[in-house]
Amino acid sequence: MRLIQCLHDGAPCAALVESAEEVRLLDADTYTLARRAMAAGQSLTEAVENALTPTRLDYAQLIDDKRLLPPLTHPDPAHCLVTGTGLTHLGSADTRSAMHAKTQVSEDELTDSMRMFKLGVEGGKPAPGEEGAQPEWFYKGDGACVVAPEADMPVPHFAQDAGEEPELAGLYVIGDDGSPWRVGYAIGNEFSDHVTERFNYLWLAHSKLRACSFGPELWVGALPAHLEGVSRIVRGNETLWEKPFLTGEANMAHSLANLEHHHFKYAGFRRPGDVHVHFFGTATLSFADNIRTREGDRFEISLAEFGRPLRNPLRFEADGTPVDVKSL
Template sequence: MNNNCRLVQLIHPKFGRRIAAVQEPELLFLNGFGSIYELALRALESNQKLSDLILKSLSEEKLDYDSIYQGNSEWKLLPSFDHPNSPFNCMVSGTGLTHHNSALNRQMMHSDQKEQATDSLKMYEMGVKGGNPASGEIGVQPEWFYKGNGAVLRAHGEKLYIPYFGNDGGEEPEIAGVYIIDKQGNPFRIGLTIGNEFSDHVMEKMNYLYLAPSKIRTCSIGPELVVDADFDSYTGEVSVSRKGQAIWSSKINTGQQNMCHNLENLEFHHFKYDSHRIPFQAHVHFYGADAFSFGNEIMLEEGDEMKVSWEGMGRALVNYLEKVKEKKRPLVKQL
């Protein structure tokens, strides 16, 4: 696993956006780029490897990582990837039922009869049988869901929201892939990042057909993007704390060795659509989780801290839960 090249995105009220390489315990600025998107675009345009461009762009300007990570600096962490000019040009999506435990959690959500397989469990079994095709062959398609455009992305340390019309909010500890489309419409994977694919599990449990709206929520990625990382196998930990005390935690596993679909199959089925290969489009795609607190009947409350860490993926991603009480009902008028 290559975890030597890790990047963060930063913003300052006076100096604007910058990107930096992680060289613990410091961050080293890259010259000439305000976003990882711009860095990747330059690598494509100049036909060079992203890792080579990063090395050529390193400056001697350093920042203390701890103060930024802990929120004690004017420099603030941004999501580890985004489209710097328009959130509408960034698609945020994911694939579910890629891990055995996620399928079992869905099974318990939607069936009172444990011996009777739900569509969720059937779809997982389809992945077990056909989700790892040989290279160049097409495997069974996974479940796919839309989370929103880039406006839903949040950074380390920021809040994730339960909207006034929501029923609940719960963490989903994952790894996400980030992608860019070149001018010919070809997708390129830039790297991997820690993700919290925050969702409304209570809404989903009401009716299986509520899965789609239960996913349209804020979510978080970061703090770091790992360039050139493989997706073979990862172990990590997820926890929920309330008023400084841990109330739940679990070991987590992901990567191709722990899933019923390989990465090539997930990527093929996401990018097979022409609308997902629009030139210069950005993508953040979540690969699925194998544990979350709702599966253990934990209901998150306002102010709870959600923490996700994966070995080899840099520092942990921490976010906080907030309920939106103000009801801003959209008023539709006739033109």
């Protein structure tokens, strides 16, 4: 089952994807449906089936009218936390071989990044009931940093790079008792400043404080272990860059359960009613191929199982003025 969210009569509303051409409207938004399912002890699938309306909408028209929304949102963006993990994917066979070679040196010679990657390879998929290796973790912002599918991806004036990161994102709602509930998964563009990060890895935190996007479709249910997608950048009417990418647990050093555990083990991330968007990492970047994006370039990230691609054009913001902090 796949869901979208769109604006209908001026309010967010979820819809069931019935085909590539048509969606069937539900009587509430995704957040409300998730809360209903929790309260009733139902699966989200059951809640969706009980929320179907007779109204069907043209999918392409929703896109043309810019009415698509992220497939899960919170009524108050401050109660949506956007985070992620890195160094989680094995990549292609060539990438995997190169990274493996880099780990076959003494512990003193390993970079911090390779040490983190090696920890994941050796201990990122623990047996049930055991705790695995901690992944790299980062914060992106609250719900205000999330850009809807098809909407412009803003680039701040101080950014040194504007690069895509094609990833899976897990979408969650915290129950009234503090238990995290996974609503589903979506295609994500985690979007980072790789030039800033490359200068010094201690600037990773700065490089991640950017916009992001996920959707347009929410995958409900068990996720395939092996997923093959395509990430591309379109400039004008031409494809500037294109590359396949692999994701899913079969292509990751960490299990999804391990990544979820190390995020939600913190009590502050289990606040009742909150929404969480957690990016699971990537192994494919146009930045690695020396691509530099510019105004109007469009990111397109697709996974066949997830329906329509996630698309966002770039918009570079004008120069800003220094922030003036006043004393009270």
